[in-house]
Amino acid sequence: MGGVTLQGPEITRLVHHMAECPDDFLASPRQGKSGIVYVDAVVSDIVCLLGGSPLGFPEGKPFRIRGANNRNYLRIVLVSCWLLYYKWFRQQQRFAKAAFEWLANGFNGLEKLISAELFVTDPDRREELARLCLSALDLRPMGETEHQAADRLKTLDSVERARVIERSKKRQERARRIREAMRREQAVQAAARYSRE
């Protein structure tokens, strides 16, 4: 992210495409012996459709991770693969590498905050994922300046909002502790000093 971005598709069309996400992309990811969809295979297909080569076994490792904690991450990967299936991306035939990196590394803790289906059912979350995707591919929505695109993404950014909320909670807790300490110490009274000031 960062640097000069190129114009991508219209955001409204991308968001509409997200709303039409087939149920298959919301199916349970294969983890070990459970689940249905082989996420590594879906990612490999998308990478090929975007102009890249099929993933080797080691490259597919991030999409085969086990554990309940990783389940939501894999589900968001699937939903993102539907997003990347949008015709405009496939027509460019140059986003394979950036798309793979985004899917493998790019959610920045989002998977801990938002459940995958909300990226299909909730309008703001659809837009958030769409904008995160464009940003990862060094693109901005058609008709927007870089500043407008960055601004709008910041407004929707769930990770940033969670960070702000967490920071705010910590500050409030600290403030409470300071006020409590001062109340308590006022009752106990202060140390002797050699003059009134």
Add this chain to the structure above:
Amino acid sequence: MPRSFLKLNPLMKEAGYRLLKRIRQHPKAPAWNFVPGDHVTIEDLKSVEEFRRQVFSQEPRRATAPPPSILSWVRSMVKRSWAFERRIPRGFDIEGDWAHIPTMSREDIATKIEEVVPADEDLDRLIVYDTSGTTGHALLVPHHPGTVAMNHALVEYVLDRYNALGSFSAPDVACINACAQVNTYVFTNVFSVWRDAGFVKLNLHPRDWKNPPFDARDFFTDFPPAFITADPITFAEMIRWNIPVRPSAMLSTAVELSPGLKKTVEEHFKCPVIDWYSTTETGPVAFASPDGAGMEFMSPDIYVEIVDREGYPLPDGELGEITITGGRNPYLPLLRYRTGDSARIRTIDIPGQESVSRLFDLTGREVVFYRATDGSLVNPVDIGRIMRLTCPFVQHQFIQRKDGSCLVLVRPAPNVPTDSEGIETALRSLFGSTADIEVRITPDLGDELPGGKTVTFKSELDLHPESRD
């Protein structure tokens, strides 16, 4: 040595304890009403030692801009204090744009203290001072015992400048802090910083002594202090009470010391009376120079500037508000903190030295005092405290006329009834049951003044130290 004493004074030795006991149990001692400690640790003593080195090796102030040490300190505080972070956004040129850094004020301490206290500072050593509210607006100030201990190095420096510095240790009394109020803490302690030398805070009010003023005289005789700290009103009372004491120096604190009273007190007690400017929030700032040319700055870790109403630094010689950055109180880092006091900084030539900057024309500490119907002193501190205990209000103005009658104007708090009768009754407990006191509700009090802040205490009485008996 009882454990309770060691809890308050962790480093107290046997000699200090014996002194403390002797003072507390003296037959002529005042009515003690408080038992504090100095709460000083070994680590605090190390900080004192280091600060002492800095204080005694400092150069006279010449800076017209914050020195590198202050700028570096401010930068470190941006990462730790939200109050600093809010005022200095990323990319701000602290040195180049110093004048544009928003100032801090008492309101920050009163209403947003949690933003000032560094976010990562351990709160375990926190203590609290309730400021005297001499000007009528008291404040709770977070403090640290180590900071209080470090301030001892400053009084040593000043006494040394007057060739009045002795050595302090038990069984001697280093200092008596005298007051003249209706109510105040009265206590004794020993200071670890000064090898358990004694300290007494006492009050020259008849209520605090079995046999005033004679007991007070005997007490001072048996525990002669090396130096005394008090406000000018109290110095006048010391003369009135005929207190027999010959300290090496007297530090005049809290309010303005007039040249006339200074001369009277110096001639009476035969020692220098040193005007001392300090606030609870900032610590000691400046003292009257022994060469008579203004006040010298004494704290190497604070930067003092004079600013206009908008907070912009004023040129050399112009009168404005004293504003302070820095300090050694880990719970109260100050960034362009407006003290509410006015002065000018002027650069002057000192024979044999480079030119130096000193403080002149310090104002905002007007001496105001009152008398009860029995002639005893009533201090503005007593009035402010008792009124605030009675009921909430926005601000007040208290005036005692030449005939002794008192008028109290009170601006009520919105939607909160003001208990005028309660205020009158409370004030009678200070002034006497037959005192002429009128309480008047004044909703627009202060509206016509800049900032809406009225002069809280006014008096038409003369401060005249005739003898008490």
